[in-house]
Amino acid sequence: MVGLSETHQVEGATRAAAGPATARFQVRSADAGGEPALRFDGVVRRYGKHVALDHLDLDVAQGETVALLGPNGAGKSTTISLLLGLLRPHAGTVEVLGTSPREAVAQGRVGAMLQTGSGSGLPSGVRVASALQLVRRLYRNPAPFDLTVERAGIGALLGRPTQRLSGGQAQQVRFAVAIAGDPELVFLDEPTAAMDVESRRSFWRMMRQFGEEGRTIVFATHHLQEADQVADRVVVINRGRVVANGPGATLKAAVATRLVRFVAQHPDEQALDGLEGVTDVAVRGTGVTLNSLDADATIRALVHSHVAFSDLEVTGAGLEEAFVALTECDPAPRGGRAP
Amino acid sequence: MSGLLAFARFEVARLLRSWKFLAITVGFPVIFYMLFLHDQSPGKIVDGAVTWRVYLMVSMCCFGALVAALNAGGSRLSMERSSGWARQLRVTPIPAWSYVTTKVVASMVVVLPVLVLVELVGMGFGGVSLSVAKWFELTGLLWVSAIPFAILGIFVGFMVHAETAYPVVTGLMFVLGYFGGLFNPVSHMSPSLQTAARILPSFHQASLGLGLLDHQGFGIEDALVLVAYAALLGLAVIWKHRVEESRGLA
Numbered sequence: 001m002v003g004l005s006e007t008h009q010v011e012g013a014t015r016a017a018a019g020p021a022t023a024r025f026q027v028r029s030a031d032a033g034g035e036p037a038l039r040f041d042g043v044v045r046r047y048g049k050h051v052a053l054d055h056l057d058l059d060v061a062q063g064e065t066v067a068l069l070g071p072n073g074a075g076k077s078t079t080i081s082l083l084l085g086l087l088r089p090h091a092g093t094v095e096v097l098g099t100s101p102r103e104a105v106a107q108g109r110v111g112a113m114l115q116t117g118s119g120s121g122l123p124s125g126v127r128v129a130s131a132l133q134l135v136r137r138l139y140r141n142p143a144p145f146d147l148t149v150e151r152a153g154i155g156a157l158l159g160r161p162t163q164r165l166s167g168g169q170a171q172q173v174r175f176a177v178a179i180a181g182d183p184e185l186v187f188l189d190e191p192t193a194a195m196d197v198e199s200r201r202s203f204w205r206m207m208r209q210f211g212e213e214g215r216t217i218v219f220a221t222h223h224l225q226e227a228d229q230v231a232d233r234v235v236v237i238n239r240g241r242v243v244a245n246g247p248g249a250t251l252k253a254a255v256a257t258r259l260v261r262f263v264a265q266h267p268d269e270q271a272l273d274g275l276e277g278v279t280d281v282a283v284r285g286t287g288v289t290l291n292s293l294d295a296d297a298t299i300r301a302l303v304h305s306h307v308a309f310s311d312l313e314v315t316g317a318g319l320e321e322a323f324v325a326l327t328e329c330d331p332a333p334r335g336g337r338a339p
Numbered sequence: 340m341s342g343l344l345a346f347a348r349f350e351v352a353r354l355l356r357s358w359k360f361l362a363i364t365v366g367f368p369v370i371f372y373m374l375f376l377h378d379q380s381p382g383k384i385v386d387g388a389v390t391w392r393v394y395l396m397v398s399m400c401c402f403g404a405l406v407a408a409l410n411a412g413g414s415r416l417s418m419e420r421s422s423g424w425a426r427q428l429r430v431t432p433i434p435a436w437s438y439v440t441t442k443v444v445a446s447m448v449v450v451l452p453v454l455v456l457v458e459l460v461g462m463g464f465g466g467v468s469l470s471v472a473k474w475f476e477l478t479g480l481l482w483v484s485a486i487p488f489a490i491l492g493i494f495v496g497f498m499v500h501a502e503t504a505y506p507v508v509t510g511l512m513f514v515l516g517y518f519g520g521l522f523n524p525v526s527h528m529s530p531s532l533q534t535a536a537r538i539l540p541s542f543h544q545a546s547l548g549l550g551l552l553d554h555q556g557f558g559i560e561d562a563l564v565l566v567a568y569a570a571l572l573g574l575a576v577i578w579k580h581r582v583e584e585s586r587g588l589a
Contacts, residue, residue, distance in 0.1 A: 047586075084429075086426070086429060087586075088585070105430055105431075105432065106432050107432065108431075108432040110430065111430075112430040114423060114426055114427060115423075116422065116423030116426075117421075117423065119422030119423045119424070120422055120423070120424075121423035121424055121426075121427055122422070122424055122427075123419065123424050124418070124419065125353050125356060125357050126349075126352075126353055126356075130349070130352075134345060134346065134349045137341065137342055137345035137346075138342040138345070138346065138428075138431040138432055138433050139342070139431065139432055174427070177427060
């Protein structure tokens with residue numbers, strides 16, 4: 001992650017929070033050298049008329065842990081389905097570990113934990129141990145059974161029939177299933193959906209350990225905190241596009257901006273951009289909107305700048321609200337089930 | 340290849356460990372044989388040149404194969420598909436076609452012991468006596484001719500929702516069993532029902548087995564009908580699989 005691209009990301013995310021998000025982000029995170037673990041290039045995927053992914057670009061470097069963050073229906077699951085070869089793109093290319101998603105899956109280099117709706121995602125009528133043993137045997141070079149059990153922390157569940165697991169326990173077993181083949185790359189689609197706070201915490205601890213062994217992990221979530229705490233980088237997706245992309249801290253700073261609005265005659269954009277804390281300036285006639293990382297400092301600087309302003313207003317927000325702003329800034333519905 | 344073998348063994352073991360599955364598949368044909376054997380005099384000639392005890396044994400073999408195959412697929416498969424397990428397998432290294440194929444193979448594997456069991460009851464309880472060669476020929480013929488039913492079970496599991504699969508399977512068991520002439524020889528039915536029976540694969544499977552025993556020889560027509568059923572149902576399953584693949588549901 002180089003400094004320059006971070007600046008772009010921050011600026012982009014801020015702009016997205018401020019107004020109509022039309023800007024597209026194509027920040028490539030993978031540094032030169034080393035093949036990316038996955039690459040999305042202008043990927044379009046539709047369901048009928050509904051556009052689920054709208055020219056999505058995304059790179060993930062090997063060894064990275066990346067969160068796909070977005071509200072329900074943003075395109076996170078579609079992204080993961082495409083990465084696993086369960087879906088094919090209507091346009092653009094998807095590359096996984098230097099090959100096609102299907103080939104990467106066939107080579108046993110990829111593991112996944114998918115969303116299962118109300119089902120357990122496990123075969124019924126067997127014990128956890130035998131389901132896990134089966135999955136191991138489907139891979140050419142699986143991890144040792146005991147190691148997988150330890151990594152997923154399911155030692156106590158091995159003798160349980162799969163239909164007698166709680167939602168959270170089934171998720172843990174499905175994590176074991178996802179890593180049984182000792183994959184280089186793991187996709188997790190809302191892995192903690194059915195877990196309570198305690199199991200959530202221990203799940204992420206185990207997953208982080210797994211990631212520290214040099215594996216690439218991509219997970220989808222709509223919990224901002226989860227994304228922030230666990231991932232090296234957070235990719236915010238909304239309406240099928242990447243609307244922000246950066247390390248958790250950077251992103252947090254970006255979405256935690258405040259909007260400083262006022263009215264001024266003949267505003268000087270360049271001068272305003274130079275005020276302390278300002279990351280973006282938008283001028284519409286006499287209306288000025290500044291994005292600021294530090295509203296107090298910006299207003300102090302504004303007062304000292306001798307700009308004649310009126311109707312001063314500071315809005316914006318905590319993390320959650322900023323995230324909502326980031327993902328809901330495009331009010332135009334894009335077909336689908338919208339009434 | 341070893342992965343596929345492990346998967347097939349896993350599937351068979353799961354079926355044989357299901358108490359409900361075994362009770363239905365083994366219970367129905369064996370109990371029906373015992374119940375109906377003395378409905379008529381067992382030695383009475385029915386349906387051409389075979390006795391009632393032989394007719395009923397072959398019919399119950401076919402019925403057992405039908406029940407086993409439909410229940411091995413059917414609602415079990417339908418539920419499994421909606422639970423997300425089928426999709427999970429899709430992201431393991433085994434090829435896409437292997438899921439369907441393994442299901443058909445597993446159904447066929449559990450059909451065989453059902454056939455043998457009904458034959459043993461026919462031999463012991465019903466007093467059916469055949470030469471060793473005939474026993475083997477009959478078993479092999481009825482087993483191979485159960486392939487369309489194995490595919491039919493998979494077809495139901497693919498086409499029908501989990502909640503409706505059970506009544507659909509029960510309905511198919513009744514229609515194919517009763518109208519296919521497995522409980523009452525087709526020659527005893529009204530002309531219109533006789534015509535209807537000839538459309539059903541269950542009639543042709545039984546007819547193939549009975550033909551072997553009453554020295555009419557191998558029923559080419561029966562075999563062709565069964566092959567046609569297997570091919571049509573197989574194509575339907577492949578079609579459905581393709582459609583789901585393109586939508587990402589598989």
